[in-house]
């Protein structure tokens with residue numbers, strides 16, 4: 001963005017295009033909206049490109065319950081450039097390249113200061129407000145002057161958005177912006193789960209349920225840790241080809257397991273159970289299968305998938321007594337401000353393989369096609385360019 005365009009909009013509302021979800025399950029509608037200037041501790045950013053993560057698809061279908069809100073601007077995997085900053089904003093200035101991240105890091109609470117988890121206790125318990133600092137207040141208005149809901153503190157399906165600094169990471173402008181977008185959710189989550197949550201060690205056997213961007217990033221993470229056998233589970237055989245490029249050594253198609261449960265097949269393939277399993281789909285039944293695939297005594301299951309109907313998981317109590325562990329994670333246990341720059345650096349040093357994850361590119365006007373592509377399993381990540 002050039003200096004003149006920055007100074008002409010700073011402190012004023014911006015009128016721009018946004019893709020709005022007005023009703024569950026319906027296509028997004030591109031409308032002109034007003035984006036208010038950032039308040040204290042907020043930054044207004046111009047989105048350069050955004051991609052679609054399965055969580056956007058899940059929320060677009062959510063008809064009711066506290067997490068369903070309309071009208072709403074979805075989108076949370078994106079990269080942008082700072083257009084203007086609110087009061088009390090340190091560390092960001094106009095023109096900075098930034099990643100908005102749904103998961104917060106206030107940098108001040110006990111957990112943010114501890115290496116044990118990424119569960120920022122100051123902000124993480126609240127998924128029901130529009131902005132964590134200001135509750136339900138919105139920075140977006142439609143052409144009738146009505147508020148539009150934000151989405152998980154990012155809302156990237158708009159030319160401009162306003163994000164709290166607890167959700168913003170400054171990154172090196174050297175990384176290609178489309179790759180950077182992937183690091184703002186799915187890919188960072190997968191790699192983080194392998195490194196920070198499971199802490200996979202050399203020679204391990206691993207089962208990954210779901211080979212979308214999240215599952216393939218888990219594969220990259222465990223490959224870099226030296227996993228010996230990486231089993232990919234997916235209904236879509238097209239995912240097996242790219243899976244091989246991500247170090248996946250064996251594949252299980254649940255449709256071809258016959259009478260056997262997936263967990264039985266994996267226990268046979270691993271001589272008693274995988275050391276680690278990761279669920280990257282979002283189905284309670286497969287979370288149970290992932291748990292049952294691991295080795296008694298020491299097996300560990302990490303749940304990354306967001307259950308598509310918020311269903312509970314049922315585990316055999318005796319199976320738990322066998323010493324397996326299971327946990328879930330948001331954003332792969334990563335502290336965004338600390339860990340995303342590390343991932344960017346490793347990508348720039350060519351230590352991180354993210355080839356082939358971007359399968360499609362579309363203009364903003366075509367955003368609904370990106371939903372169809374992902375929901376039908378025909379894309380891994382589709383980049384939506386705001387200026388094309």
Ligand code: NAD
Pocket residue numbers: 052053054055056058185186189209210211212213214215233234235236239254280281282283303304305306307329330331332374377379380
């Ligand atoms: P995706 O749609 O790209 O990938 C899902 C994969 O699962 C696809 O390859 C699909 O073919 C496969 N699949 C679907 N149903 C299956 C079944 N019954 N059996 C076997 N394979 C099946 O999704 P994604 O963007 O990679 O996201 C994966 C999950 O991770 C979603 O639930 C998403 O909401 C969640 N997610 C969680 C976090 C987090 O912080 N925990 C972050 C990002 C995404």
Ligand code: ZN
Pocket residue numbers: 105106107108109110111112119120121122123
């Ligand atoms: Zn915190």
Ligand code: ZN
Pocket residue numbers: 053054055056076077185186
């Ligand atoms: Zn996501």
